[in-house]
Amino acid sequence: MICLLAGAAFVFGRHRAYATSGKSISTLHSLPGHYGLYALILTTLPAVALLMFWSMLAPRVIEVLLLADLPAAMQGWSQEQLGLLLNDVRNSLKGYSVASDNPELITQFGERYQDMEQASNWLLWITVLSLCAGGLAWAWYKIRADHPARHRVEAVAVTGLIACSLIALLTTIGIVLSVLFESLRFFQHVPVTEFLFGLDWSPQTAIREDQVGSSGAFGAVPLFAGTLLISAIAMLVAVPVGLMSSIYLAEYASQRIRTILKPLLEILAGIPTVVYGFFAALTVAPLVRDAGNWLGLEVASESALAAGLVMGIMIIPFVSSISDDVISAVPRAMREGSYGLGATQSETIRRVIIPAALPGIVGGILLAVSRAIGETMIVVMAAGLAANLTANPLEAVTTVTVQIVTLLVGDQEFDSPKTLAAFALGLTLFIVTLILNIIALQIVRRYREQYD
Amino acid sequence: MRAAEDTTMETTNDQAAGIPGGTQKEDEKLTSEAAIETVGDITVENPRIQCHNVDVFYGDKQAIKNVSIEIGRNEVIAMIGPSGCGKSTFLRCLNRMNDIIESCVVKGDIQLDGNNIYSKSTDVVTLRAQVGMVFQRPNPFPKSIYENVAYGPRIHGLVDSKIDLDEAVENSLRRAGLWDEVKDRLQQPGTGLSGGQQQRLCIARTIAVRPEVILMDEPCSALDPIATAKIEELMDELSQNYTIVIVTHSMQQAARVSKRTAYFHLGELVEVGDTRRIFTNPQHRLTEGYITGRFG
Ligand SMILES: Nc1ncnc2c1ncn2[C@@H]1O[C@H](COP(=O)(O)OP(=O)(O)OP(=O)(O)O)[C@@H](O)[C@H]1O
Ligand SMILES: [Mg+2]
Numbered sequence: 155m156i157c158l159l160a161g162a163a164f165v166f167g168r169h170r171a172y173a174t175s176g177k178s179i180s181t182l183h184s185l186p187g188h189y190g191l192y193a194l195i196l197t198t199l200p201a202v203a204l205l206m207f208w209s210m211l212a213p214r215v216i217e218v219l220l221l222a223d224l225p226a227a228m229q230g231w232s233q234e235q236l237g238l239l240l241n242d243v244r245n246s247l248k249g250y251s252v253a254s255d256n257p258e259l260i261t262q263f264g265e266r267y268q269d270m271e272q273a274s275n276w277l278l279w280i281t282v283l284s285l286c287a288g289g290l291a292w293a294w295y296k297i298r299a300d301h302p303a304r305h306r307v308e309a310v311a312v313t314g315l316i317a318c319s320l321i322a323l324l325t326t327i328g329i330v331l332s333v334l335f336e337s338l339r340f341f342q343h344v345p346v347t348e349f350l351f352g353l354d355w356s357p358q359t360a361i362r363e364d365q366v367g368s369s370g371a372f373g374a375v376p377l378f379a380g381t382l383l384i385s386a387i388a389m390l391v392a393v394p395v396g397l398m399s400s401i402y403l404a405e406y407a408s409q410r411i412r413t414i415l416k417p418l419l420e421i422l423a424g425i426p427t428v429v430y431g432f433f434a435a436l437t438v439a440p441l442v443r444d445a446g447n448w449l450g451l452e453v454a455s456e457s458a459l460a461a462g463l464v465m466g467i468m469i470i471p472f473v474s475s476i477s478d479d480v481i482s483a484v485p486r487a488m489r490e491g492s493y494g495l496g497a498t499q500s501e502t503i504r505r506v507i508i509p510a511a512l513p514g515i516v517g518g519i520l521l522a523v524s525r526a527i528g529e530t531m532i533v534v535m536a537a538g539l540a541a542n543l544t545a546n547p548l549e550a551v552t553t554v555t556v557q558i559v560t561l562l563v564g565d566q567e568f569d570s571p572k573t574l575a576a577f578a579l580g581l582t583l584f585i586v587t588l589i590l591n592i593i594a595l596q597i598v599r600r601y602r603e604q605y606d
Numbered sequence: 607m608r609a610a611e612d613t614t615m616e617t618t619n620d621q622a623a624g625i626p627g628g629t630q631k632e633d634e635k636l637t638s639e640a641a642i643e644t645v646g647d648i649t650v651e652n653p654r655i656q657c658h659n660v661d662v663f664y665g666d667k668q669a670i671k672n673v674s675i676e677i678g679r680n681e682v683i684a685m686i687g688p689s690g691c692g693k694s695t696f697l698r699c700l701n702r703m704n705d706i707i708e709s710c711v712v713k714g715d716i717q718l719d720g721n722n723i724y725s726k727s728t729d730v731v732t733l734r735a736q737v738g739m740v741f742q743r744p745n746p747f748p749k750s751i752y753e754n755v756a757y758g759p760r761i762h763g764l765v766d767s768k769i770d771l772d773e774a775v776e777n778s779l780r781r782a783g784l785w786d787e788v789k790d791r792l793q794q795p796g797t798g799l800s801g802g803q804q805q806r807l808c809i810a811r812t813i814a815v816r817p818e819v820i821l822m823d824e825p826c827s828a829l830d831p832i833a834t835a836k837i838e839e840l841m842d843e844l845s846q847n848y849t850i851v852i853v854t855h856s857m858q859q860a861a862r863v864s865k866r867t868a869y870f871h872l873g874e875l876v877e878v879g880d881t882r883r884i885f886t887n888p889q890h891r892l893t894e895g896y897i898t899g900r901f902g
Binding site: 487494497505509510 | 703738743
């Protein structure tokens with residue numbers, strides 16, 4: 155309905171502009187399309203805004219009106235009781251049988267509810283349509299040959315764009331603040347120093363006062379050590395493999411091979427991490443364990459090595475596609491300079507191209523690291539939950555993200571130190587990856603400036 | 607990249623096997639177009655480089671058409687011609703720099719000291735060490751000034767010790783007329799120099815390899831008159847022992863530094879001859895038009 159009106163308004167705006175301009179576009183201030191858009195915006199924007207506003211508010215208003223003339227006996231009811239009553243009313247309207255103390259009241263309220271809803275809808279449509287009409291009329295009045303419709307339309311467009319970017323920004327701020335406040339609450343229970351430097355992690359606090367059990371230890375060091383260990387293993391896999399394959403792709407591969415290989419590599423990035431997770435848990439972990447046993451080593455069935463290896467495979471495309479980009483971005487003149495001096499291809503790559511691309515490559519690696527640190531699924535499935543403080547990649551370790559998941563899964567009170575710890579971990583993780591990202595972007599940007 | 611190199615090698619192999627003039631199709635093309643006959647004497651007494659019927663294609667587009675020319679030992683030869691006529695392209699054939707461009711195919715016969723440089727047995731790396739090149743636009747490596755110049759001697763193992771290397775670097779920078787300006791900041795990045803300084807750095811870098819033939823693609827287009835004079839002096843000095851091919855848009859420069867001049871027009875070699883004769887008494891109307899400034 156509104157769409158139809160919008161289309162009509164567009165056409166109308168254009169025609170009006172034509173008409174006032176004396177049938178020549180050149181005398182118009184803006185293009186006819188702008189006038190059409192201008193009319194369209196005036197017609198629809200207020201109406202749509204009202205529609206949204208109304209549908210959000212109407213149910214509340216109806217409820218308030220309904221409850222305003224409750225029988226005297228119920229005036230003293232609590233909020234919850236009233237809520238229940240309203241629920242019953244709605245359910246009975248939908249045709250469900252409702253078990254209630256006084257069915258007459260329910261049916262009576264139900265009828266009134268329906269009436270009011272209908273009235274509200276009528277009212278809504280009338281106002282919306284009149285708003286549309288008003289907008290159209292206003293547009294008709296406004297559109298003259300010298301009316302700067304273009305500026306108006308563009309102002310509206312810019313406002314829309316700003317609103318969208320604000321949404322992203324505000325969400326980020328919201329996330330940070332909520333995590334921050336929860337973390338602060340956690341730090342009221344557990345001192346910051348203990349959290350950051352404690353070597354023990356066993357977040358099993360007593361759920362009820364009288365329960366026996368540990369009071370819990372919240373030293374996050376083992377978690378960060380585990381994260382570090384797994385990320386390090388992952389980078390050990392991803393950096394050489396990713397870098398080499400990107401060098402091959404950018405320097406040696408022919409165009410045909412490149413067009414086949416590059417998308418294949420990038421498919422790796424599209425595999426859901428859960429899938430990687432069970433690949434790690436079901437295939438790689440047993441393999442690692444068997445290999446370890448064969449060598450006479452003690453390997454836990456959930457080992458940091460397995461998780462790290464698979465995670466490394468997962469982030470290969472991050473490293474390789476960014477490196478490939480920066481290597482390809484090294485100007486041809488640079489290669490020619492080197493070849494012109496009689497350098498071989500490998501000398502050119504080693505001594506000129508890699509050094510020239512290094513900042514970009516480092517930036518890409520840092521981005522991959524922050525990806526590895528934030529990764530959860532693979533570790534949950536393949537590395538286990540035991541918070542061991544160890545540097546042995548064959549043991550089970552756990553990571554920050556995994557602990558956050560386990561802390562929050564299941565029925566939990568949301569103000570025990572146990573659950574609040576998850577927020578503190580999240581905050582720390584967020585800060586670490588943020589710093590990594592900032593450094594990485596800085597490096598990449600400086601690299602860009604060098605050649606632009 | 608590899609692929610392109612391979613195809614070049616194959617085609618040139620045919621020529622090495624004694625099939626001049628390229629493929630059948632190629633011959634038709636040449637006869638169908640009215641090819642310009644080069645005016646002047648393309649031969650020299652003591653040739654260092656001999657080019658016969660060189661064609662260069664970028665994909666389908668032919669950039670050099672049937673060019674034959676000889677370049678003598680210890681000769682400075684200038685290549686002039688309007689922009690886009692293929693001077694750089696031809697220059698880049700002489701040290702197989704065009705191999706790097708995937709779409710580029712070179713046909714014909716180019717010999718350095720009697721050896722076909724496009725034959726399979728030729729090592730491109732040695733060839734490029736022998737035939738150095740200074741590019742149209744300065745392209746220093748993103749390394750220190752010192753490292754830029756030391757690059758060539760290092761990869762070719764020309765020096766045994768650090769002291770020798772230091773000496774080679776200083777010597778090259780001096781000859782390129784850059785030493786006094788950079789001697790206090792050898793460790794700073796070469797990319798931080800001004801455009802003209804960068805170009806001289808590239809020249810220093812090239813002569814540090816001690817090539818026997820130097821190809822210079824408009825080496826002075828970014829230089830002020832003083833630096834230009836220095837480079838021209840250097841060319842004079844180098845021409846005692848080296849062969850120099852210089853592309854230039856400055857006819858004064860061509861007149862100052864070169865013994866012979868070749869005039870290119872739309873991928874064809876129109877006229878070649880003694881520099882003085884070309885400038886005072888051009889035989890071809892295209893050459894005359896260019897030199898008297900009617901077009902170009
Ligand atoms: N990499 C390339 N790919 C495709 N065509 C090219 C390439 N390089 C040069 N050409 C074409 O080949 C022709 C000759 O170019 P070349 O660079 O040799 O001209 P030039 O004589 O050096 O000109 P200038 O004096 O402006 O440097 C031009 O028409 C150009 O468009
Ligand atoms: Mg050129």
